[in-house]
Amino acid sequence: MANDSLLDRSRTIAGPGYNRWLVPPAALAIHLAIGQAYAFSVFNKPLGSLISGDVNNPAPDDWTPTQIGITFSIAIVLLGLSAAVFGKWLERVGPRKAMLASALCFGGGFLIASLGIHLHNIWLLYFGYGFVGGIGLGIGYISPVSTLIKWFPDRKGVATGMAIMGFGGGAMIGSPLANNLMNHFKDSAPQGVAPTFIVMGLIYLLFMQFGVWTIRVPADDWKPAGYVPSTEHNDMITTANVSADNAIKTPQFWLLWVVLLTNVTAGIGVLETASPLVQETFSDGAMGAGRGVTAAAAAGFVGLLSLFNLLGRFFWSSASDKLGRKVTYAIYFGLGILLYALVPTLGHGLQLTLFVVVACVIISMYGGGFATIPAYLSDMFGKYQVGAIHGRLLTAWSTAGVLGPLIVHTLHEHAQEQGLKGAAAYQNVFYTMAGVLVIGLLANLAVRPVKEEYYEKGPVTIEAGGH
Amino acid sequence: MSTPANPSSATPPAQEPAAVGGSAILAWLYVGIPLAWGVSQTFIKALALFK
Known part of the structure; x- marks a missing residue:
């Protein structure tokens, strides 16, 4: 039965006394990971010199900067499309299942892409990092947002700001991490890129699990202690709901x-x-x-x-x-x-x-x-x-x-x-x-x-x- | 222009459940340490601008 699944929304409803300040770190665990996308350019030169082995002197068969840049473009387009397509599914199944799907797609995308790099097949790179990873980006980006808003009706901006700040921070982690790994693996594979993708895929897959298993949704009647919705009328804040x-x-x-x-x-x-x-x-x-x-x-x-x-x-x-x-x-x-x-x-x-x-x-x-x-x-x-x-x-x-x-x-x-x-x-x-x-x-x-x-x-x- | 958006009345801190417990501290460390590392690496790089 679906209700028996640990991933099911009904299994993620927080019990009494759950500390809502656990929710932002759960969201950050997802956004810090997927924010790596903004550091993709760190791979541009290494990916463009897999055959020549010299970043300053690419071989004729090496991928061009334009070819490599398409990978990021696909990922960003898929981010928007998958966020739009899977949004209602997310609302129905809850954040845990969505976060797990995001982790599998984002981490799995790295693994597929590493095979593409190993085989020097750019279509596999596009499919892995761009398409599959891009779906992980879109689902992951929106996965904690409505949950945070429900946990922090009194501080909606603070809560979503904390999570989405993580997306900005993800690039700061992803860039030096990738550089360190490529340096570490530089003698075992061309530019060390393929093993770097494998390790980063696994790291992100594991790192995101914290968000998957920590996230909780509030009960329908839950409110922060002492919170009284303002009775002061404000046209720009609705009390109604729009699908x-x-x-x-x-x-x-x-x-x-x-x-x-x-x-x-x-x-x-x-x-x-x-x-x-x-x-x-x-x-x-x-x-x-x-x-x-x-x-x-x-x-x-x-x-x-x-x-x-x-x-x-x-x-x-x-x-x-x-x-x-x-x-x-x-x-x-x-x-x-x-x-x-x-x-x-x-x-x-x-x-x-x-x-x-x-x-x-x-x-x-x-x-x-x-x-x-x-x-x-x-x-x-x-x-x-x-x-x-x-x-x-x-x-x-x-x-x-x-x-x-x-x-x-x-x-x-x-x-x-x-x-x-x-x-x-x-x-x-x-x-x-x-x-x-x-x-x-x-x-x-x-x-x-x-x-x-x-x-x-x-x-x-x-x-x-x-x- | 809209009026201020804060929908809540003042919330006395004493009425909040323990805002930061042990598990919350560990959770924040889990995400805070890698973020702090990333920020420090970026900050070090940014220092080159001021040399």
Whole structure:
């Protein structure tokens, strides 16, 4: 019987006295693992020199950077698609089964990919890391979100911020871990990549088990001790529930889709250009001999942005509990427009310190946008199927993952063809991204409470969520 | 613009169940140690920017 399964939702309902502060670490165990995806670029050069054995001198039959880059693109597209497709299933079966599926897909994806690397078959790499692993990413990303919102109705932003912060932190662990492992295995396999994939797959599969077996859902009538829902009326926080199927019929869903799309697209504009931007803008030629930004310093700049991406997820999402979601996004967009428009000026003026500070604030709001959206959705649609609604909204992320780099590369190449260099070669990228944020600002300002016709009639049960 | 979103009234800390017990501390260490390692590695790399 399904009810006998330890994975079944009914077996994960917390008993009296369960400490809800165990839930965020369970969520983090999933997000810290799958966040590795953002460190995939650490494999680019080793994967591109499996035959030649020399990262600086690839053989004609070695995989090209474009071929390798497709792996990450597939993974991100599958993240959005699987989050959208499996969201309702997750609501029905509960977080434990979903987390286990995520761990099996993500860890298994590494193992399949390692075979592809060993056989030098890129299709197997695409299938393993991109397709199977990407499904693990999508299911894993949304798996703890609705559970956290139910455990922390009084601190929704804090709770989801903690989990989604883990996705930012995952890359910080995945990158040095991969480098250390490839160095360790470099004599036993080409560039040490295939065994690194095996070990990382197993490590992540095991690491994620902590989340699988620690996660609990609250009983339907559970509330935090001393928690009294506010009786103060707030149009922007519904007490009703909207199903995932109804949510996508509302303008609010699509306005928030645009909000996420624009915030992520603009953020990618900075992340994609960070290293070349800082090196070309603050080169020796511009700053004076020996005073320009080196490749190592540029890598440090990228690292600093990663830190602020992580911190922003927690800071802004937590702040949104006090400020309100709509105000928080208005800050992302309003302040973002000013800062994006300021970046070229700081570049022309060779204001390196201010430039770094501005970039860090921009990236903190990029991360904050990811972390605040689940609470925004919960405010608008209720907690009934918020995980499934969040999953469907993540298609905006996949779209931004294609749109952002396309805008950046098209504008930058056009500027280079016109002979522009340094900050000038990037200024249209930043002005365009400021324009993208204007669209996001307008979409956010247009968000109004959901009409009653979309509400679920009568009481809702979680078990009914997937039917 | 919306009004502030905090839906709860003030929650006296004494009324919360033990917010951090032994198992919660271990759970946070399980995820906190690798995260701290990753952050430290990134921070060390970021220091190059200020040299």
